[in-house]
Amino acid sequence: MTDIELRHLATMTAVVDEGSFSRAAARLGYTQSTVSQQIAALEKTVGGAVFDRPGGPRPVRLTPLGQVVLTHGRDLLTRTHAMVDAIDRFRAGEGRIDIGTFQSLSIALLPRLVVALREEFPACDIRLFEEESDPPRVDDVDLMFYDGRTDGDVEHRKLLDDPYVLVARRGDFPDGPVPLAGLHLAPMVAWPADCDQPRIEAAFARAGVHPRIVFRSAGNDAVLSMVRAGIGSAVLPRLALSRVDDSLTVHELDPAFPPREIYLLWRAGRTHSPLAARAIELALGIAATLP
Template identity: 65%
Template sequence: MTDIGLRYLAALAAIADEGTFARAAARLGYTQSTVSQQIAALERAVGGAVFDRPGGPKPVQVTPLGAVVLAHARELLAKATAMTTAIERFKAGDGRIDIGTFQSVSTVVLPRVVRRLRDEHPSCDIRLFEEETDPPQVSELDLVFYDCRVGGDLEHLKLLDDPYLLVATPGAAPAGPVPLACLDGAPMVAYPPTCDQPRLERELARHGVHPLIVFRAAGNEALLSMVRAGLGWAILPRLAVHAAGLWDDTTLRLHTLQPAPHPRQIHLLWQSARSHSPLTERTIAITTQVAHEISHELDDSGATTA
């Protein structure tokens, strides 16, 4: 039975449909002798005749054994056709991609990436997972956005630098760049100590700056609400500021810091040993382009700080 090839089953189905070996051969693009040889090989494999051949102009008849084989042949041929179609769609970029993300990337970067992917490949299956873990969970995903370099068997593609800004209520901080020294002992709201936040706090400590962290939250809106309420200042990356629309927010003021902390770095991660699908390769290319555009737009937007 292992000697049964799809071409034998295709010949069986074509003859059953057309009624003669000659018409089946014309449909398949073979010679009649080739089709006869394929059916002979099939009959040897199944151990009996699959057609009764009355001779003359009369159409051939499927034998009882042939009917059993034909029923399964049609199922196998349909599955083979579906597999071929799926492979062709996969190679064309209409596969599935699983992407890990976090809030400011989800708001600013990914919408552009998803829109362009869907424009190019309307049938692609894009699945997004927003769960910030430290370290990032890359093993089950094709690509992961992350805001710092991590160890392990991972590839890192740096997308952009994301400078930090001080967020305060109007008049709470002096106009212009705010010296880091002003933050020593000052009440601050901040992200939990995961991802890039520990590096930022270590950098402040190296400058002798030890803010009083009075509230931690992963959500940008929670932190901004507490700044508006006067609980404390916040140091947030520019993408988060942009995502929240703070450039035109009259309830808050944005300040650069002097000296400026090293910016957060947004990376795209994937497992080193993983082979990329065409859709993943295209996603990497589009994401790189989008990140470049966003970085330049923010640099050139004319958005000012107090």
């Protein structure tokens, strides 16, 4: 039974639909003898006749064996056509892509990437997952935006350097860079210790500076709201400052902290769909335009 060919099943369904070998041949672009040969080959494979042939103008009729073959053959042809269509859509890029991201990238870069992908691939299925697990679960997605490199079976492309800056309520600091020494024991709003905050606090510690943390929140808006309220300043990556208004000022640090490095990660050896490959190209282009 493994010798059944899809073309023989397609010919059989054409004969059933058209009611005769000659009309099936016309529909398929075959000669009538070719149709007869393919049906004969199918009957040899399944071990019996699939059609009763009354002759003359009367239509051919399915045998009981033919009915079994037709029922499963139509289902097989339907699934085959669906597979071919899915492959064609995959090659055209109109498939699904799962992208992992994190808070500031979700605001600064990801919306532009989604718009660009939808413009090029209107039928694409884009699914986004925001988390900041360490290490990142790269195997769960096609692409992962991450603030750093990671060990393991992972490939990466660097997108940009994201410098750390001090954000403060207007008037709390003079214009220009702020010396780190001036932040020693100063009140400060910060992320929780399981976000990017350990890098920031380690950089302070290396400089012998120890700010006094008065509030922690994983939400950038909450951190900035508390800075506006005047309970302390905050050191954040520049990409996190999407909602800075005139009530706040942004200052470079002196000396500057090493910048946060933003990468695009994926599982090593993965063959990208055209959609994922294009997403990588677009992300690199968008990252190059970020201020």
